[in-house]
Amino acid sequence: MVKFDVRNLSVRFGAFNALKGITIRVNANEILAIIGPSNSGKTTFLRTLNRMNELERAAIMSGTVELDGTPINAISAEALRKRVGMVFALPLPLPLSIFDNAAYGIRMHGGKSKQAVREAVEKALKQAYIWDEVKDRLGESAFKLSGGQQQRLCIARTLAVEPEVILFDEPCSGLDPISTAAIEEAMLKLKSVYTIVLVTNNVKQAARVGDRTAFFLMGDMVEIDKTDKIFTAPSDKRTGDYIMGKFG
Amino acid sequence: MKNSKTTQKIAFFFLLLATLLIILPVGLIVVIIVVKGLPAISWSFIFDMPKDGMRAGGIWPAIVGTICLVAGAVLFALLIGVMAAIYLSEYARDNLLTRIIKLAIVNLSGVPSVIFGLFGLSLFVVFLKFGSSIIAGSLTLGIMVLPIIIAASRVALESVPHSFREVSLSLGASKWQTIRHIVLPNAIPGIMTGTILEIGRAAGETAPILFTVAAFYLPHLPGSIFDQAMALPYHLYVISTQVPNVDEKIRYGTALVLLILVLFVNLVAIIVRSKFRKKKKW
Numbered sequence: 001m002v003k004f005d006v007r008n009l010s011v012r013f014g015a016f017n018a019l020k021g022i023t024i025r026v027n028a029n030e031i032l033a034i035i036g037p038s039n040s041g042k043t044t045f046l047r048t049l050n051r052m053n054e055l056e057r058a059a060i061m062s063g064t065v066e067l068d069g070t071p072i073n074a075i076s077a078e079a080l081r082k083r084v085g086m087v088f089a090l091p092l093p094l095p096l097s098i099f100d101n102a103a104y105g106i107r108m109h110g111g112k113s114k115q116a117v118r119e120a121v122e123k124a125l126k127q128a129y130i131w132d133e134v135k136d137r138l139g140e141s142a143f144k145l146s147g148g149q150q151q152r153l154c155i156a157r158t159l160a161v162e163p164e165v166i167l168f169d170e171p172c173s174g175l176d177p178i179s180t181a182a183i184e185e186a187m188l189k190l191k192s193v194y195t196i197v198l199v200t201n202n203v204k205q206a207a208r209v210g211d212r213t214a215f216f217l218m219g220d221m222v223e224i225d226k227t228d229k230i231f232t233a234p235s236d237k238r239t240g241d242y243i244m245g246k247f248g
Numbered sequence: 249m250k251n252s253k254t255t256q257k258i259a260f261f262f263l264l265l266a267t268l269l270i271i272l273p274v275g276l277i278v279v280i281i282v283v284k285g286l287p288a289i290s291w292s293f294i295f296d297m298p299k300d301g302m303r304a305g306g307i308w309p310a311i312v313g314t315i316c317l318v319a320g321a322v323l324f325a326l327l328i329g330v331m332a333a334i335y336l337s338e339y340a341r342d343n344l345l346t347r348i349i350k351l352a353i354v355n356l357s358g359v360p361s362v363i364f365g366l367f368g369l370s371l372f373v374v375f376l377k378f379g380s381s382i383i384a385g386s387l388t389l390g391i392m393v394l395p396i397i398i399a400a401s402r403v404a405l406e407s408v409p410h411s412f413r414e415v416s417l418s419l420g421a422s423k424w425q426t427i428r429h430i431v432l433p434n435a436i437p438g439i440m441t442g443t444i445l446e447i448g449r450a451a452g453e454t455a456p457i458l459f460t461v462a463a464f465y466l467p468h469l470p471g472s473i474f475d476q477a478m479a480l481p482y483h484l485y486v487i488s489t490q491v492p493n494v495d496e497k498i499r500y501g502t503a504l505v506l507l508i509l510v511l512f513v514n515l516v517a518i519i520v521r522s523k524f525r526k527k528k529k530w
């Protein structure tokens with residue numbers, strides 16, 4: 001089943017073409033890994049999917065993006081972002097307690113009892129492999145956690161909303177190997193319920209968790225294929241060169 | 249080499265001297281007012297009505313008047329100022345209207361306080377028929393402090409990291425929810441700082457209240473916001489220049505009370521601010 005259907009997507013920032021006619025389908029319950037050197041438009045692509053690019057006044061978009069067959073512009077930004085969660089490259093806890101961070105999205109959407117919020121928070125923290133580390137200090141500031149813990153809390157915060165798709169933007173850049181492993185394990189478990197698009201600066205991570213992998217270069221999508229195929233027999237020379245570390 | 253060191257020392261000396269010179273007047277003002285005013289301070293000086301044509305008794309109605317005026321002014325200015333700042337910082341696009349608004353705010357802060365007094369007289373007292381009253385005086389003072397409150401609020405709002413807003417929006421919160429739950433709470437310490445500065449100014453100004461509220465002599469407390477009231481700075485002016493033979497210690501005592509009142513209000517604001525700062529987790 002196709003979750004996101006992106007056709008001929010271009011994004012400009014003023015005169016600069018950040019994405020040049022991308023066509024991609026994201027299947028439900030897959031992990032689609034996106035690799036490519038920096039400034040290839042990977043973040044821009046993710047931020048198109050949950051309409052975060054609209055916050056940049058200079059951004060101009062063309063092409064169509066459909067979620068479950070509905071153009072995303074026909075869905076309100078709030079409703080779309082509730083269905084399409086995002087985890088940023090840096091751990092970005094809100095200036096709130098650990099609990100309030102995890103509960104933030106649910107509370108904003110309203111309609112849940114205190115008890116239900118507590119249960120959803122606990123579930124999300126468990127799914128993000130951080131519950132054991134924070135269960136006794138939920139009232140503390142989220143900023144007291146280590147970077148890796150903060151990032152897992154941010155993942156839990158996104159999970160608590162129970163979106164359908166989660167966009168990860170280099171979620172492990174700058175994290176320790178243990179946190180990275182925990183996050184990767186979480187992603188592999190989560191894909192049974194969620195659709196995941198993972199932008200990563202670490203090609204090995206794409207190889208470890210990606211069902212399919214797309215290679216972006218300077219605003220173009222060079223190729224997309226099963227991860228095994230991309231890593232063993234890429235059809236474009238540039239993909240192979242990038243994977244072998246010849247540039248980037 | 250040696251020469252430049254000496255030059256540096258001389259420069260340093262004069263810079264230090266200039267800085268010390270700032271302390272001097274502040275220290276002197278405080279010392280003179282405390283030394284001359286303290287003997288007047290007593291329970292009855294603060295809580296009694298003035299007597300004998302303000303040559304004796306207390307200054308209670310002026311204290312109450314000033315507290316009412318400042319409270320009204322700050323309430324009004326915060327309400328309007330914070331809303332305006334939210335609009336300008338979070339919603340307004342850079343167009344002609346926005347630029348006119350910003351220009352108006354800048355100009356407002358340059359208007360002399362006596363002009364605010366005349367403006368308050370014609371708008372609130374006469375046109376809106378509030379008469380000479382606490383509400384007219386409060387609104388006049390409020391408009392006077394508005395530009396600084398708006399400017400401070402905007403700086404405070406804009407210093408809340410952009411990433412917090414993005415996170416909140418990315419979780420499906422609306423723009424207003426983001427402002428209400430993330431931006432505003434984290435801007436409050438900054439807004440308080442601006443407010444603190446303006447409380448002192450509102451309490452001390454005479455010109456804006458002169459035509460809009462201040463009573464020369466009113467030996468009872470105001471009954472409602474539509475009553476006239478006495479106010480400390482105007483009372484000080486009256487007993488210093490308009491009423492002959494007022495004991496010096498009463499004048500300095502009144503000045504001391506005004507000073508303490510402002511410091512007390514500032515203290516409260518500083519405590520509130522530090523409470524929020526402690527809650528600030530970034």
Ligand SMILES: Nc1ncnc2c1ncn2[C@@H]1O[C@H](COP(=O)(O)OP(=O)(O)O)[C@@H](O)[C@H]1O
Pocket residue numbers: 013016018036037038039040041042043044045056058
């Ligand atoms: N808000 C913006 N304004 C102007 N240029 C931008 C903006 N966001 C991204 N860009 C530009 O778009 C290009 C792609 O950026 P990005 O999508 O962040 O790439 P990646 O995530 O692959 O590193 C970069 O050259 C960047 O400078």
Ligand SMILES: [Mg+2]
Pocket residue numbers: 039042043044169
């Ligand atoms: Mg990026």
